[in-house]
Amino acid sequence: MAEQGGDLAGKRILVPESRDLDLFAGMMEQHGAETIRCPMVKILDLDDPAPARDWLERLLTEGFDDIVLLTGEGLRRLMTVARAMEREADVVAAIGRARVFVRGPKPVKALREIGCSPFKSAPTPTTDGVIAMLSEQELDGHRVGIQLYPDNPNEPLLEAVRARGGMPVAVTPYRYANDSETGAVQTAIRDMAAGRIDFVAFTASPQVRRLHEVAEACGLADEFRQGFARTRIAAVGPVVAEAVEAAGGTVAVSPESTFHMKPLVNAIRRLLTDGAGAR
Template sequence: MGGGDLSGRRILVPESRDLDLFAGMMEQHGAETIRCPMVKILDLDDPAPARDWLDQLTAGAFNDVILLTGEGLRRLMTVARADGRETEVIAALGRTRIFVRGPKPVKALREIGLGPYRIAPAPTTDGVIQALAEEDLSGRTVGVQLYPGNPNELLLDAVRARGGAPVAVTPYRYASDSETVAVEAAIRAMAAGRIDFVAFTASPQVRRLHEVAEACGLADEFRAGFRNTRIAAVGPVVAEAVVALGGTVAVSPESTFHMKPLVNAIRDLLARDSSAQRG
């Protein structure tokens, strides 16, 4: 089978956009999943900043574009379609050099028939900065797609250090107050030892769990949950968020940072556990 069986394992799945897909991957191997949407992603209340960024793009103002998330590109294209200029925006993107942080923006680019100029060697801000280190951006304007809650001055400063002029946009928002009751229940279940794994696929999920715990007087339960529950992280950014809040990552994919490798990493860990017990 290429990994351990998940039968009888209760796995908390705090995914948002791909919740059912990710949970289904676990269930195929026998897991009982507890679905808990942590962060709901929404369009901007006011699309004007995204529209202004697209105006600059289509006017030829950007020499380069940096995409940090696939969701960001999709939300920009939603605004473009609403304005009746999807084809124009795709053509304008195609005339730029596109740097991407990881596989999700690559997938979003392929959905509109484009590909990246360069993929960061690691799906992190540091990885993007490393990709830019080989580029002379002197006199170039760089459109930078950010994500909510992180103005990422580190990345913007790195663009400036290479001679470029960054123009940032954050084209979506998080509805962080959604599903609070479910998040509270998840924290209590983790603290009580009723969850075998929690599988984080984005750092806002980790922060959301902690924020709900603090707001609802469940700080002790949060700490106990992080002690009592094995934590799976999809990649280094998520792992850093876990460690920052006092957790320990039990398992993470070694190189390919998305959902299927995370499922396989959990299965491999359980297979090693079984082998050790038999030994």
């Protein structure tokens, strides 16, 4: 329940998060917000784990000189497959022998969960940031295991590795499924267009795409454009901000450096406290 008198008091915030929905919404409710929970995307295991299993087999038999992790969820799903293979300890040891490059803080956390640490983190948690990081490394002749995420084959990243003489071996170890009923998403779009929502707080780019897809499929394209124009948008980091801009929106606030949910909540609070977002 929202607390009275917090610096988010009186604000209605749409929360499209799925995995940590209650945690994220609770963070804002602690500061007085009224949250509208509307989970957009669910993360699921692969229907067929063979691609992830094959990637792990290559890691174990050939070894990777370098590993690139784009998401923490990707590593966790790979470890789920490793446990099913009864090779968890072997996989952890093989990861520990490689130079591990990460896109952002979430894969760092996932690495620490298995007792490993990154060799280097990207200067910004984007594909361009990862490419810039790898451009400073010797990759000639290296086998480079690359963990991708669904709906993005990321050919620019793979090509950047090839251009430096590396041999990319890519895997996408999980999939997305629509989580929220279409009716709930439609209601959220109409509420945004009508000015009944003060903020929408995006934590992943598929949430933005799902909102846009439902609008297009359900004849709510005009309402979507109106809602994106009048509702302040908070994005957890630059990848999400890019998705918002691609959908025609403008990000009102985003954390400056640490791209987690708590810094996002604090960024929203600062925006309201200093009056920069007043309407």
